[in-house]
Every structure is written in C-alpha cells, then in structure tokens.
Amino acid sequence: MKDFVIIGHKALTSGDFSLNDLPGSAGRMDILCRCVNSALFLSHGMRRDVNVHLVLQGEPDPAKVVRFNGEKLKYLNPDERSSGSLIKKALEKDAIEYETQSTPGVYIRRAGLEQLLNEFSEAGRDIYYLKEDGEDIREYSELNSDAVFILGDHMGVTEEEEVMIDRVAKCTLNIGPISLHSDHCMIIIHNELDMREA
Template identity: 45%
Template structure:
C-alpha cells in the first residue's frame, strides 16, 4: 500500500470555493486537486493500491482529513475542474464518513492523523533536504508526507518528525507537490514492476 498525506495551509475545510477560482477562493485548493489526481490516476485507470489523505487546517470545519481511496473511488477524472467538484462535494457535505464512492472525511488534526497512519505504514517525510529517494529502501507499506506550496510550520514539522522514520528528497530542484507525487510513484513503480 502506498499512501500520501498532503498538509495544506490556506485551503478551507468548508468547501466554500468556486470552481472558477480554485487558487484564490479555495486557498490553493487547485494544488489539492492536482495532488489527488497525481496520486491516484494512471493513463487509463486508477492506482488501486494507493490512498491519498489531505489535511485541511483552515475554516469552520477544520481540522478535517479528506481520504480518497484508489481501490474504491469513482467519477475521478484527470481535469482539475471535475476533480475539484468532487472534492467540494465531499467538503460541503459535513459530518464524518463516506461522501461518495471512495471519498471519506474525518475530523482529525495532524497528530491524530499521523498516529493512525503510522499503524498503516512507515511514515516518510518528503523534504528538500532529505536523503536522495533513489538510495533509500522502502517497506511495502509507506506513507509519504508532503506540504502544499508553503513549507511546514515549525510546529507541524516537529509533529511529523516525531512519526517519520526518514526524510527523503526527490531531486535537486523545488517542484510542485503533484509532480513530487508523480516522481515518487515512478521510483516505486520501477522497483515493483521492473
């Protein structure tokens, strides 16, 4: 099982954004959407072995954890607008649990999230100053933690480092989070399928 946890900083848990302006009205929820499609979609299919979690820390309903399971998700398409509509639907519904096939919301903060995820797989922080991913061995079940366009706060980093066994870097340049996910998948795909 591969999992990703995206920690957001300005995106609202309330789903009160418009599809016409996801970056502005959504506090960069466009990044959330691209990370979800990058984590779960192949060219003609879904990565059934992958789950992505997104932590929302702003808004009335925060903290809120969105979970999208590759094995169950339906109606997830690669374009940003339709995936954005699916995410907004999950957020505005409120409550906890299943919101549409494969999509769940939970009332959890960062510490609670990591505590649970650390039972599912080895927590690994994706950080620019981490070890080169190519030189690192991963167990079968691994949970990669990454930030959106902003760095983790000191407090967040302290919590993550408490659970993370490793910090790894995908390369020498600072990349968009969705591209980092695509590269991590590629590294693991090569090892698993080659």
C-alpha cells in the same frame, strides 16, 4: 496500500467555494486537486493501491481530512474541476470523528495532521517526510510499496508540523536537488516505486 498525505494550510474547510476559483476563494485547493490526480491517475486507469489524504487547515472550520481511496473511487476525471467537485461534495457533509463517505471512494472526517500521523504510526506503517534536504530517495534501499509519504503545499511544512512529523517518520527523503511542486513529487515517488517493483 501507499498513502500520500498533503497538508493544505489555507484549503477551505467548507464547501462554500467556486470550482471556477480553486486557487483563490478555495485557498489553493488547486494544489490539492492536482495532488489527487497525480497520486491516482495512470495513462489508462487508476492506481487502485493508493490513498490520498488531504489535510484541510483553512477557514472556516479546521481541521478536516478528505481521503480519496483508489480502490473504491468512482466519478473522478483527470482535471482539477473534477477532483475539486468531489472535495466540495465531501465538505458539504458533516465532518464527525468517523469517516463519512460522500461519493464512492471519497471520505471526510474531523481530524488533523497529528491524529493522522499517530494512526499511521500505531498501525506500524513506515512514514516518510518529503523534504528538499532529506536523504536521496534513490540511495534509500528500504523503501517499500506500502509506505506513507508526507508532503507540504505551497507553504511547505511549518516548524510545528515538522516536529510532529519527525517524531514518527522513519526517514526524511528528497527526490532531487530542486524544490518541486507537491504533485510532481508524487509522480517521481510513484516512478521510483514502479522501477523497484518492475
């Protein structure tokens, strides 16, 4: 599996938001919705070997992790309202220490970035931090198809989060010289891995 982690600094941690206002009342949930779509959708199908972990850090009850699992996922269409609706359904469940499935392939639990990073690290996974001043991904030959990629949202990654990530990351990678949207970065990472696997 490839795993994408996206940090939603303002993303609401209750289901009390309108699908008509994902950028506003839901705390830039639109960014996370686009990430879900970019990480999972193909032209005619879905990448079944991908997990997307949304780290929700906004009010009123941070932090929670919503995981989309491509292998089991159902009822996701390629528009923001669709992913937003599945996130909302997940947030309507009680978030406990262990994952609860809200709809097929969507899970919620109470956890934050540090816990997620520690779990990947303990599992021996290669963790990559995506940052504009990292090493060029195209020059990086060790990248394998079961890597973990960590990305920030519109606010980037805080200094405190960066310390946590640097502690476990194998490498910091850039996918180009210009700062891009997180969901666009995911497409480029996929493309890079697709080219290597082809």
